[in-house]
Amino acid sequence: MRRLADAKDYIITAIILLVAIGLMVSRHDGGLQNARKISITVLSYLEQPLSNIRIYRQALTTNTYLQRQNILMQDELSRLRSVEQQNRILRDLLNLREESEHPLISVKVVAKELTGLNNSLTINAGSDDGAEQGMPLINSDGLIGHISFTAGKYSQVLPYSNSLFRVSARIQSSRAYGIVSWSGRSDYELVLQYVPQTIPVEIGQIVETSGASNQFPPGIPIGEITEVEPGRGVETQTIYVRAFADLFTLSEAFIVTFEPDSTINELLNQQEELF
Secondary structure (H helix, E strand, O other), rough: HHHHHHHHHHHHHHHHHEEEEEHHHHHOOOHHHHHHHHHHHHHHHHHHHHHHHHHHHHHHHHHHHHHHHHHHHHHHHHHHHHHHHHHHHHHHHHHHHOOOOOEEEEEEEEEOOOOOOEEEEEOOOOOOOOOOOOOEEOOOOOEEEEEEEOOOOEEEEEOOOOOOOOOEEHHHHHOOOOEEEEEEOOOEEEEEEEEEEOOOOOOOOOEEEEOOOOOOOOOOEEEEEEEEEEEEEEEEEEEEEEEOOOOOOOOOEEEEEOOHHHHHHHHHHHHHOOO
């Protein structure tokens, strides 16, 4: 009976509180309306900053996504450019093979040593493939060097950027002949010497192999004239040439199976023995 009396008191108290709250709300309805107006006004002022925060967060997320996509697109673009360059090189090499007057042996460069005066290249063709010492190595840009040593499956190449490299050359559209060697000033710079000062030489003219040394066939492009210096106390001028072939990006090339005329070699040997 005591528990029922206690519960009864709680129920009566709750009813009284509900009635009081209802009376209070009914009597202060205007105050609640004002409170609603104030809250709506405050929310209207807060809506714009909150909206800006939401837009900013969305922009950050979008920017991160776009940056990721940009990196992927740049990587894909780089890959496509590399493939395009490789296709261009192979296409030029095919055209060179079709236009060449001499049989060509296609090779790949498997090793490079381009750090000093005695630079060298190694290619994946040797005596078993028909490569011989002295044969020139070229690509679609021009002369690279000549074979210095051969083995069964590989050959060592002496490139133009070697202090021992020499080749008889001429200036296109003129009778100016000389010897091309590496200047040593930069990786791509060659020097053409023994050209008489009476022969006019202009920057931009093309230098090619002359064929006069009976070592290389004539007409292989070597480079472009970039600078001309008159000789001091001599009757020849010094001509600087920028090589066409890029040794650092070189990957594929051709060996020109050019064999020097044996009769000319015999005459040269007889002359050396005579003098």
